[in-house]
Amino acid sequence: MNIILKNIKQLIGITENSDTIKRGTAQGEVTKLDNAYLVIRNHRIEGFGPMSECPELNLDSHDCTGRLVLPTYVDSHTHMIFAESRSGEMNQRLHGKTYQEIAEAGGGILNSAAKLRAMSEQQLYDDAQERIGNAIKQGTGALEIKSGYGLTIEDEMKMLRVIRILKQLSPTPIKATFLGAHALPAEFKNNKDVYIHLVCNEMLPRIAGEGLADYIDIFCETGYFSLDDLKHVIEAGDKHGLKAKVHVNQFSSFGAVKMACEMGALSVDHLEVMQDEDYTALSSSSTIATALPLCSLFLDIPYTPARQLIDKNIPLAIASDFNPGSAPSSNLNLAFGLACSQMKLTPEEAFNALTYNAAFAMEVQDEVGSIQVGKKANLIITKPAHGLEDIPYWFGDSMIGSVVI
Ligand code: NIG
Numbered sequence: 001m002n003i004i005l006k007n008i009k010q011l012i013g014i015t016e017n018s019d020t021i022k023r024g025t026a027q028g029e030v031t032k033l034d035n036a037y038l039v040i041r042n043h044r045i046e047g048f049g050p051m052s053e054c055p056e057l058n059l060d061s062h063d064c065t066g067r068l069v070l071p072t073y074v075d076s077h078t079h080m081i082f083a084e085s086r087s088g089e090m091n092q093r094l095h096g097k098t099y100q101e102i103a104e105a106g107g108g109i110l111n112s113a114a115k116l117r118a119m120s121e122q123q124l125y126d127d128a129q130e131r132i133g134n135a136i137k138q139g140t141g142a143l144e145i146k147s148g149y150g151l152t153i154e155d156e157m158k159m160l161r162v163i164r165i166l167k168q169l170s171p172t173p174i175k176a177t178f179l180g181a182h183a184l185p186a187e188f189k190n191n192k193d194v195y196i197h198l199v200c201n202e203m204l205p206r207i208a209g210e211g212l213a214d215y216i217d218i219f220c221e222t223g224y225f226s227l228d229d230l231k232h233v234i235e236a237g238d239k240h241g242l243k244a245k246v247h248v249n250q251f252s253s254f255g256a257v258k259m260a261c262e263m264g265a266l267s268v269d270h271l272e273v274m275q276d277e278d279y280t281a282l283s284s285s286s287t288i289a290t291a292l293p294l295c296s297l298f299l300d301i302p303y304t305p306a307r308q309l310i311d312k313n314i315p316l317a318i319a320s321d322f323n324p325g326s327a328p329s330s331n332l333n334l335a336f337g338l339a340c341s342q343m344k345l346t347p348e349e350a351f352n353a354l355t356y357n358a359a360f361a362m363e364v365q366d367e368v369g370s371i372q373v374g375k376k377a378n379l380i381i382t383k384p385a386h387g388l389e390d391i392p393y394w395f396g397d398s399m400i401g402s403v404v405i
């Protein structure tokens with residue numbers, strides 16, 4: 001695509017380089033330019049500046065009067081591949097069952113796994129493609145996708161092969177994460193160590209051997225996988241060159257953040273329940289904290305204390321966690337609204353968490369996440385707006401006018 005955007009009311013999220021993640025006061029710093037132009041050539045940002053310096057180019061032009069232009073969101077944590085809705089479980093929760101109780105009774109992740117195992121790769125691909133199209137319409141321009149609903153070697157590989165095809169055919173950058181340790185399959189009840197051994201020593205070597213995953217993940221939580229399991233999985237990932245992005249502290253805090261940070265995890269995700277030692281571990285590491293406010297909203301659990309994380313100089317990303325059990329939404333505009341109204345972030349802090357920092361949380365910061373010469377021209381053009389704050393302000397409606405990918 002070659003085009004020039006003109007009369008942009010405000011160009012938001014400009015960077016000169018993407019060398020360092022934003023933390024502390026920098027988390028709230030966003031460079032903006034009023035009355036701007038932006039040139040897109042060969043799908044990349046070729047240049048931008050004030051309209052007073054707009055070059056005469058032989059390109060189609062698009063008038064953005066009254067509108068903001070910003071980089072698309074980066075969704076660094078999704079479970080975009082799944083079999084079908086679990087809306088029935090929402091009804092169960094409304095009748096008093098908890099998320100954990102439903103899982104213990106064979107629902108939850110195991111319910112999704114049973115359904116996914118019966119599905120063809122083609123069907124999984126078609127469904128995922130539609131979901132990605134929907135996410136793009138809502139402003140997402142890069143995403144990470146996890147396995148974790150197969151829980152057998154064949155079915156985990158099936159999910160990861162679907163992600164590989166999506167990577168090849170999707171217009172957005174995609175990263176794949178192997179989440180074999182998502183829940184203990186019924187076949188391994190009372191045999192957790194055997195299953196973890198299978199994940200680390202049989203599934204992972206084959207998956208890594210075929211280049212099917214970029215990262216490794218585990219759901220480290222009471223009733224799921226332990227600190228020991230976390231250690232084994234991260235070590236196994238290391239052996240095969242896969243960094244860890246892990247589910248920790250969703251319902252309880254028992255040392256997983258510290259262990260993941262010390263073992264060099266790229267990100268620790270969820271963090272709804274935090275103790276002092278968790279902040280301390282994050283403060284002295286380079287691990288990125290990822291909050292998932294749509295999960296908090298849907299399960300009615302605490303929001304990640306993002307304000308404290310930023311105030312303690314910890315880099316924050318925000319992602320959707322899109323999945324059929326705890327966050328059936330890929331709407332990062334809504335996550336933006338919740339980040340401000342519930343997690344008390346400024347629009348600028350939330351914006352950096354959803355774009356620039358989230359790009360670091362899936363290592364695509366050289367490609368997307370800000371308005372920078374040379375990066376992919378994955379852009380949101382808003383409806384007419386006053387400023388960035390209009391997006392979280394209209395939290396139930398989309399301020400997105402159009403999305404350029
Ligand atoms: O991130 N917490 C673990 N995994 C998902 C939920 C998976 C599911 O319920 O299907 C999450 O919330």
Ligand code: FE
Nearest residue numbers: 077079247321
């Ligand atoms: Fe998740």
